Amino acid sequence: MTTxxxxxxxxxxxxxxxGHVIGNEKWRGSELAQKLQxxxxxxxxxxxxxxxxxxxxxxxxxYISEADLVAGDEFKRRLVKFRNxxxxxxxxxxxxxxxxDQYFLAVQKLVVLELGMVLLPVANQGExxxxxxxxxxxxxxxxxxxxxxxxxxxxxxxxxxFQTVQQIPGVGKxxxxxxxxxxxxxxxxxxxSVKELELxxxxxxxxxxxxxxxxx
Amino acid sequence: THVPPAVPGSGKERLQxxxxxxxxxxxxxxxxxxxxxERTLRSELLGSADRRxxxxxxxRLRGVFERVCVxxxxxxxxxxxxxxxxxxxxxxxxxxxxxxxxxxxxLFSSCxxxxxxxxxxxxxxxxxxxxxxxxxxxxxxxxxxxxNFYLSIPRLSYPxxxxxxxxxxxLRNMANSSPQAIAAAAQVSPQKAEExxxxxxHGFDAQLLPKSLCATGTGPAGARS
Numbered sequence: 001m002t003t004x005x006x007x008x009x010x011x012x013x014x015x016x017x018x019g020h021v022i023g024n025e026k027w028r029g030s031e032l033a034q035k036l037q038x039x040x041x042x043x044x045x046x047x048x049x050x051x052x053x054x055x056x057x058x059x060x061x062x063y064i065s066e067a068d069l070v071a072g073d074e075f076k077r078r079l080v081k082f083r084n085x086x087x088x089x090x091x092x093x094x095x096x097x098x099x100x101d102q103y104f105l106a107v108q109k110l111v112v113l114e115l116g117m118v119l120l121p122v123a124n125q126g127e128x129x130x131x132x133x134x135x136x137x138x139x140x141x142x143x144x145x146x147x148x149x150x151x152x153x154x155x156x157x158x159x160x161x162f163q164t165v166q167q168i169p170g171v172g173k174x175x176x177x178x179x180x181x182x183x184x185x186x187x188x189x190x191x192x193s194v195k196e197l198e199l200x201x202x203x204x205x206x207x208x209x210x211x212x213x214x215x216x
Numbered sequence: 217t218h219v220p221p222a223v224p225g226s227g228k229e230r231l232q233x234x235x236x237x238x239x240x241x242x243x244x245x246x247x248x249x250x251x252x253x254e255r256t257l258r259s260e261l262l263g264s265a266d267r268r269x270x271x272x273x274x275x276r277l278r279g280v281f282e283r284v285c286v287x288x289x290x291x292x293x294x295x296x297x298x299x300x301x302x303x304x305x306x307x308x309x310x311x312x313x314x315x316x317x318x319x320x321x322x323l324f325s326s327c328x329x330x331x332x333x334x335x336x337x338x339x340x341x342x343x344x345x346x347x348x349x350x351x352x353x354x355x356x357x358x359x360x361x362x363x364n365f366y367l368s369i370p371r372l373s374y375p376x377x378x379x380x381x382x383x384x385x386x387l388r389n390m391a392n393s394s395p396q397a398i399a400a401a402a403q404v405s406p407q408k409a410e411e412x413x414x415x416x417x418h419g420f421d422a423q424l425l426p427k428s429l430c431a432t433g434t435g436p437a438g439a440r441s
Binding site: 147 | 267304
């Protein structure tokens with residue numbers, strides 16, 4: 001699975017038809033390819049260079065096998081080369097086995113912390129096929145159905161503003177409501193004079209001090 | 217004053233790390249001005265109830281922090297339990313895929329000690345990218361009083377509130393700042409600064425206040441709900 005030294009560095013974007021995976025020719029006949037068949041539509045292509053599988057025109061997989069990990073630093077050069085030459089999102093799948101476990105933390109540090117890529121461990125090619133299948137499925141889903149994406153804030157600002165004003169010492173619900181009805185916004189409340197504040201909530205030296213005080 | 221990369225914890229775990237701990241409203245750890253880390257056990261990615269709960273936590277964090285990282289920690293095996301090969305559940309890969317697709321960073325750890333080391337590494341990387349928290353995590357005097365005010369701003373992170381405490385002399389000064397000035401002081405994105413600015417200028421309409429909140433009558437002044 002290693003790249004020949006003179007191999008052209010192709011890691012560019014290619015068009016991947018919907019629901020398909022484009023695999024590097026070198027994977028033809030492998031256990032991973034066999035297990036992917038029937039779950040995703042797998043097409044082999046020559047000359048993918050550093051990339052093992054293209055999942056979309058933005059995402060691709062680089063596969064680091066147990067043998068790669070044991071063999072030494074060649075895979076690191078390959079990852080760095082990919083990172084320096086490609087604008088694609090790279091997902092690095094690493095075989096984490098009893099033998100390669102000792103290298104895992106260092107690889108994770110390189111891939112995630114240094115190179116800023118995604119790393120996902122698997123135990124073998126069988127697990128990798130299942131993971132790739134799920135990644136492809138996730139790609140074809142409606143992005144809005146992703147449960148981990150932030151949803152627009154639904155709470156009305158009124159409730160929050162009301163809470164914020166109650167953080168001022170000596171201001172409870174009643175005074176907070178009076179102050180907000182009079183001044184309309186936190187910005188205007190913060191710019192109120194002592195006199196204006198007194199007209200609303202009586203003796204309020206504390207409130208004024210809280211908003212205007214500098215203790216530098 | 218320079219503070220080492222702060223890793224406040226929720227108090228539910230105390231990892232061996234030379235970092236400060238303080239109570240957080242969201243997230244297990246905060247390692248920089250922009251990055252929050254959620255620690256989860258591998259088993260929590262398997263069941264759908266746990267997954268739903270994790271999704272809620274991540275969603276909340278995503279609204280507050282620019283970046284979110286999840287550390288997936290291997291569950292501790294019970295003593296005497298043989299590690300037999302088990303079929304990797306498809307659900308697990310589905311959750312990982314959704315996390316990757318949502319742009320959440322993932323790290324894998326085999327035990328609590330490794331998790332602590334990963335947190336330290338993350339803090340160092342963030343420090344190198346000048347995103348480390350550089351203000352005292354325990355503000356004193358008047359600034360301490362202002363912290364709660366800032367923390368009550370919706371979807372504002374704890375480090376951003378600390379930065380605002382430190383950089384604005386007074387609330388008035390803060391309220392009169394432009395979005396650009398807020399971004400620089402709080403160390404947040406321009407979008408987040410706009411959101412804060414909008415909040416400060418939001419025209420309050422008492423009609424829209426949920427009735428359950430303002431039902432007071434004789435409530436003592438200063439009571440907080």
